[in-house]
Amino acid sequence: MRKLIAGNWKMNGLASSLAEIEALKGLTGKAACDIVVCPPFTLIENAAKRSKDSTVIVGAQDCHPEASGARTGDISAGMLVDAGARFVILGHSERRASHNETDAIVASKAVAAHKAGLTTIICIGETRDERDDGKAIDVVGGQLRGSMPASAASSNMAIAYEPVWAIGTGLVPTIEEIEEVHSSIRQMLEERLGDDGRLVRILYGGSVKASNAAAIFRAANVDGALVGGASLKAAEFAEIISAAA
């Protein structure tokens, strides 16, 4: 399966950061994997213009379930497409925690995104306490079932498994732990989507760096990565991309 490497800039990046996209274009050339960069909303349009005719695809970090209306401060899926985005990250644990996003809200956002023509990266993952209590597979399974809408297919959705305790901490699950969760996700995708479930890309996210990327990409059912901090600088992100290619 062609791998998908997505960078989530989170709330980082000013106009000057677009130089990283220019640099990434130069460093990755004709990469043998799909490369997505998700800058903050304010940079999407210019990032899309800069990455035109390159292998770098631009995505967003959230969208609202509704198409338009009295929703101060929110951004619709159609607006993202209009600005040049082709992907959107949904249900990131930071949004689940600080914006009270439930699985049902994530699913409704995914419906809107699919309707607008965006490919969704739906994030799921357990907390440290949930893992320590032996509940990681159940938690991830519940989030997956609740967050994936009926409109989902391998052509418009990837899943990102991001253990909350691994995000920005430098802690990474063992390869065996990653494989165990990814294989349970694959099984659930096949139960829900039949044969098409085999084609959905399952990304790993949480402290992915140039130094650990190759080992993670060799793991079974790991079809790419969702990268936070290490996606901010083109040089390190490009090293992760070459580990995937």
Ligand SMILES: O=C[C@H](O)COP(=O)(O)O
């Ligand atoms: O969306 C990306 C993840 O939250 C991972 O972030 P990180 O690579 O900085 O740990």
